[in-house]
Amino acid sequence: MSDIKKENLPPGVVLRDHVYDGIYEYDQKLPNWWLYTLYGAIIFTVLYWFYFFSTQVGKSDEQRLTSLLQEVRAIQMANSMDDLTDDLLWEMSRNPQWVEAGRKTFMTNCATCHGHNLEGGIGVKLSDDEWLHGGNPLAVRHTITNGVLEKGMQNWGPVLGDKKIAELTAFIMSHHQPPAQ
Amino acid sequence: MNAATSATRTEKITITYDDAIVRMFMTAAIVWGLVGMSAGVFIASQLNWWQANFDIPWLTFGRLRPLHTNAAIFAFVGNMMFAGIYYSTQRLCKCRLASDLLSRIHFWGWQAIIVSAAITLPLGFSRGKEYAELIWPINIAVAAIWVIFAVNFFWTLAKRNEPTLYVAIWFYIATIVTVAMLYIVNHLSLPTSLLHSYPIFGGVQDALVQWWYGHNAVAFFLTTPILGIMYYFVPKAAERPVYSYRLSIIHFWSLVFVYIWAGPHHLMNTALPPWLQGLGMLFSLMLWAPSWGGMLNGLLTLRGAWDKLRTDPVIKFFAAGVTFYGMATFEGPLLAIKSVNALSHYTDWTIGHVHSGTLGWNGFMAAGMFYWLAPRLWGTKLYSTRLANYHFWIGLVGIMLYIGAMWVTGITQGMMLNAVDKQTGLLAYPKFIETLLTILPVMTARAIGGALYVFGFILLAYNIWKTARSGKAVNGTAEVVKVVLEESEYDLRAKGGLWSAPVVYSLVGVFFMTMWFLGRDAVMLTGVIGTALTVLIAIAHFEIGGKKWSQWYEALLANAMPFTVLTFVAAAIGGAIQIIPTVIIQRADNIEDRIQVVYTPLELCGRDIYIREGCYNCHSQMIRTFVPDVMRYGDYSRIGESIYDHPFQWGSKRTGPDLARVGGKYNHLWHFQHMENPRSTSPGSNMPNYPWLLESKTDYNVLPARIRALRTLGVPFPEMNNEEILAQARAQAEKIAEELAAGEGGIEHDPHTEIIALIAYLQQLGKHEKITSTLAENR
Numbered sequence: 001m002s003d004i005k006k007e008n009l010p011p012g013v014v015l016r017d018h019v020y021d022g023i024y025e026y027d028q029k030l031p032n033w034w035l036y037t038l039y040g041a042i043i044f045t046v047l048y049w050f051y052f053f054s055t056q057v058g059k060s061d062e063q064r065l066t067s068l069l070q071e072v073r074a075i076q077m078a079n080s081m082d083d084l085t086d087d088l089l090w091e092m093s094r095n096p097q098w099v100e101a102g103r104k105t106f107m108t109n110c111a112t113c114h115g116h117n118l119e120g121g122i123g124v125k126l127s128d129d130e131w132l133h134g135g136n137p138l139a140v141r142h143t144i145t146n147g148v149l150e151k152g153m154q155n156w157g158p159v160l161g162d163k164k165i166a167e168l169t170a171f172i173m174s175h176h177q178p179p180a181q
Numbered sequence: 182m183n184a185a186t187s188a189t190r191t192e193k194i195t196i197t198y199d200d201a202i203v204r205m206f207m208t209a210a211i212v213w214g215l216v217g218m219s220a221g222v223f224i225a226s227q228l229n230w231w232q233a234n235f236d237i238p239w240l241t242f243g244r245l246r247p248l249h250t251n252a253a254i255f256a257f258v259g260n261m262m263f264a265g266i267y268y269s270t271q272r273l274c275k276c277r278l279a280s281d282l283l284s285r286i287h288f289w290g291w292q293a294i295i296v297s298a299a300i301t302l303p304l305g306f307s308r309g310k311e312y313a314e315l316i317w318p319i320n321i322a323v324a325a326i327w328v329i330f331a332v333n334f335f336w337t338l339a340k341r342n343e344p345t346l347y348v349a350i351w352f353y354i355a356t357i358v359t360v361a362m363l364y365i366v367n368h369l370s371l372p373t374s375l376l377h378s379y380p381i382f383g384g385v386q387d388a389l390v391q392w393w394y395g396h397n398a399v400a401f402f403l404t405t406p407i408l409g410i411m412y413y414f415v416p417k418a419a420e421r422p423v424y425s426y427r428l429s430i431i432h433f434w435s436l437v438f439v440y441i442w443a444g445p446h447h448l449m450n451t452a453l454p455p456w457l458q459g460l461g462m463l464f465s466l467m468l469w470a471p472s473w474g475g476m477l478n479g480l481l482t483l484r485g486a487w488d489k490l491r492t493d494p495v496i497k498f499f500a501a502g503v504t505f506y507g508m509a510t511f512e513g514p515l516l517a518i519k520s521v522n523a524l525s526h527y528t529d530w531t532i533g534h535v536h537s538g539t540l541g542w543n544g545f546m547a548a549g550m551f552y553w554l555a556p557r558l559w560g561t562k563l564y565s566t567r568l569a570n571y572h573f574w575i576g577l578v579g580i581m582l583y584i585g586a587m588w589v590t591g592i593t594q595g596m597m598l599n600a601v602d603k604q605t606g607l608l609a610y611p612k613f614i615e616t617l618l619t620i621l622p623v624m625t626a627r628a629i630g631g632a633l634y635v636f637g638f639i640l641l642a643y644n645i646w647k648t649a650r651s652g653k654a655v656n657g658t659a660e661v662v663k664v665v666l667e668e669s670e671y672d673l674r675a676k677g678g679l680w681s682a683p684v685v686y687s688l689v690g691v692f693f694m695t696m697w698f699l700g701r702d703a704v705m706l707t708g709v710i711g712t713a714l715t716v717l718i719a720i721a722h723f724e725i726g727g728k729k730w731s732q733w734y735e736a737l738l739a740n741a742m743p744f745t746v747l748t749f750v751a752a753a754i755g756g757a758i759q760i761i762p763t764v765i766i767q768r769a770d771n772i773e774d775r776i777q778v779v780y781t782p783l784e785l786c787g788r789d790i791y792i793r794e795g796c797y798n799c800h801s802q803m804i805r806t807f808v809p810d811v812m813r814y815g816d817y818s819r820i821g822e823s824i825y826d827h828p829f830q831w832g833s834k835r836t837g838p839d840l841a842r843v844g845g846k847y848n849h850l851w852h853f854q855h856m857e858n859p860r861s862t863s864p865g866s867n868m869p870n871y872p873w874l875l876e877s878k879t880d881y882n883v884l885p886a887r888i889r890a891l892r893t894l895g896v897p898f899p900e901m902n903n904e905e906i907l908a909q910a911r912a913q914a915e916k917i918a919e920e921l922a923a924g925e926g927g928i929e930h931d932p933h934t935e936i937i938a939l940i941a942y943l944q945q946l947g948k949h950e951k952i953t954s955t956l957a958e959n960r
Contacts, residue, residue, distance in 0.1 A: 024422035038470035045463040061806040075606030
């Protein structure tokens with residue numbers, strides 16, 4: 001490294017005085033892109049920490065997992081329509097995706113007679129425990145599908161199809177409690 | 182350094198360096214390197230060809246994988262590091278090593294440790310924690326030899342004839358103090374016999390401590406010493422000045438401070454508390470720039486010497502080594518991002534990542550250093566430059582094959598395991614074995630790549646051997662102007678320099694940051710404001726009086742002691758902030774809604790067999806907070822469900838499926854047949870046969886001491902005297918054997934064999950009590 005001399009340096013390059021066992025050191029400026037990487041990571045850290053921990057705006061892993069599992073379960077249940085049981089319908093009534101889908105169908109087709117809050121009107125009240133045609137989920141589903149023509153309730157089976165009716169049942173049952181095990 | 186005279190005076194002396202010790206460590210590094218790497222190729226082959234386990238206990242994957250990792254880390258890189266540190270430190274201090282005796286004790290002690298590790302690990306003596314498997318008597322030996330190394334090193338610094346410390350020495354100091362801290366804390370154990378102990382931490386605490394250690398073994402055993410070696414040997418070989426002194430300062434201190442915090446990124450999406458996972462990920466991201474600072478200083482030092490890249494194998498190895506360092510330290514933060522980790526964790530991708538560090542960075546830096554040192558240590562020319570060039574290209578192709586294969590297999594398997602069919606809402610590949618069979622052909626390339634790398638290293642061994650034979654051992658000498666200092670100046674070397682503006686700002690900043698991280702409401706707010714103010718004031722102060730700071734730092738470099746203290750503090754903070762709150766929190770507060778059921782004596786016995794056979798090398802016991810994990814293995818693991826596990830067995834790799842809830846999933850007969858021949862129940866499996874478990878008698882007699890030890894550690898085993906323990910274990914074994922024999926196809930088997938104990942353990946995995954909130958309050 002004999003060619004390294006202070007006077008040969010390009011402008012702006014600093015060579016340190018001290019030499020260790022023949023090793024010289026420049027004192028170059030830190031590359032800007034490198035500094036921005038460092039600053040960027042620090043800024044990201046501050047924002048991330050605020051989002052997830054300081055303010056808890058971000059969902060926790062458990063919350064995220066629960067809602068994702070419900071989504072998957074909703075798909076699985078949709079594939080189990082052929083053998084619906086009371087238990088499965090009760091489970092659907094606790095699954096946000098099914099309930100939400102059922103709520104939409106209810107508001108479009110049923111709310112005019114049964115009320116936006118299931119409080120009843122032309123049709124019967126659906127939020128209490130009095131059932132004219134059976135209060136278990138399968139019976140409710142049966143009533144929706146086949147209607148009660150003499151009381152002005154049409155048969156919704158041909159109009160909505162099995163899936164929408166199951167969703168509707170789930171929505172209605174979401175206002176009720178399953179029997180204790 | 183006698184301060185007998187009051188005036189400063191100088192005298193000229195000639196120093197002969199102790200290069201014999203460098204030759205010894207270098208030779209050992211090459212020999213153990215070959216052993217460790219060959220073991221790696223062997224166990225990689227076992228994954229493809231299960232027959233290579235030979236049905237022999239001490240040749241199975243679970244016992245040899247710890248041998249491979251320990252040999253590669255502590256025997257190969259360890260000896261290489263000592264060679265490099267001893268060679269460069271003498272020259273950077275212009276002073277012979279302080280004590281020839283300590284150097285020799287260090288050398289022979291370290292080799293004895295390696296030999297005892299190579300004997301005990303295949304025999305199944307293991308603490309069951311990765312890279313910390315060695316049993317407690319060897320742990321004590323490691324700590325003692327490390328202290329001898331430290332004494333020898335710092336004593337040399339004290340005797341130095343060089344006023345200030347070069348950057349390589351900073352990294353050596355960081356290595357010595359931090360490895361000592363990590364090693365001791367992670368190896369705290371309660372012995373139950375001469376060869377067996379339980380770690381004092383359990384469950385989540387053990388997980389956190391283990392990966393604080395495991396991650397920083399990479400940081401302070403595989404990275405900082407090699408960076409120090411880079412700072413000495415790269416400018417030497419390139420004959421170019423180091424690129425930037427100020428970059429050295431910034432990246433050294435940020436690396437030492439930030440690295441320690443990143444350990445929890447090995448526990449992403451597990452039952453580890455979320456705030457720790459957050460710290461692990463974020464500090465990994467913040468580590469990217471500090472790591473690349475080292476790479477930049479290495480590569481830009483080579484600038485102006487690129488012509489040598491064609492001719493000089495040493496420069497080739499250094500350039501490639503530093504480049505691999507850059508690649509691995511980019512990949513690391515990437516893998517630490519929670520969503521990327523969801524795919525990569527437990528797969529080959531992680532294994533590929535660590536090998537781009539060890540083969541690329543450690544292995545190539547070692548090769549460059551050896552090729553540079555050999556002619557100088559034996560006063561001759563390198564035997565064959567051409568052979569060294571062959572080594573380079575063969576090794577490079579080997580690494581690329583290895584890492585490439587692991588990217589493909591890791592990402593493929595990760596995606597298959599995580600795939601959920603959108604139409605059916607079911608797992609796309611419900612059978613774990615399907616995913617293994619898909620990647621097995623590509624895994625072959627890993628074994629081939631590894632074999633190529635070993636072949637290249639054999640060329641190195643031959644080349645160095647021929648070089649040594651063609652020359653004669655020589656010891657370096659130097660003319661040194663020895664400065665005899667006045668007494669007052671000498672005092673200044675030992676004290677002084679500890680307190681200064683940057684140190685105060687750093688400590689105050691960390692204090693407020695801790696309030697922000699750990700506190701709530703007012704404490705948190707104070708922390709946020711305090712951190713912001715500290716940073717602003719520090720920046721303002723630096724803009725006004727920054728010159729003084731650099732003068733302080735120059736002064737600090739003349740003071741080995743305060744420098745070491747500051748390094749230790751910087752490295753200790755992160756671990757302290759993460760570990761202390763987790764350890765001091767009461768067990769009951771550390772659980773969510775479930776708590777593990779304490780093992781029966783027989784189950785504990787089975788668990789110790791599980792650890793002996795190294796099952797954790799391929800099976801995790803941790804269901805992550807992911808849909809596919811939950812669908813495949815059951816409800817996600819809670820923190821309380823492993824709270825009594827000393828050591829924790831969460832695992833880090835799934836060569837086979839997770840076992841956290843395997844209990845009750847199959848009957849005893851299934852487990853019996855599976856352990857005897859895994860392919861009888863799981864066609865295509867690459868798991869070894871464990872026929873000896875059917876033969877070996879269960880050693881019940883160790884149980885009383887072990888249960889006593891665990892009680893001391895706080896595991897609430899019921900009160901039992903020795904006879905009761907033994908009677909209970911036997912009774913449960915007999916019951917399981919009875920159940921095993923019952924029914925169609927049942928098997929009559931000796932109840933007092935190890936297979937029965939192992940079945941007892943496997944069948945209770947996932948057993949827990951539900952905790953209601955009132956119950957939790959009462960505890």
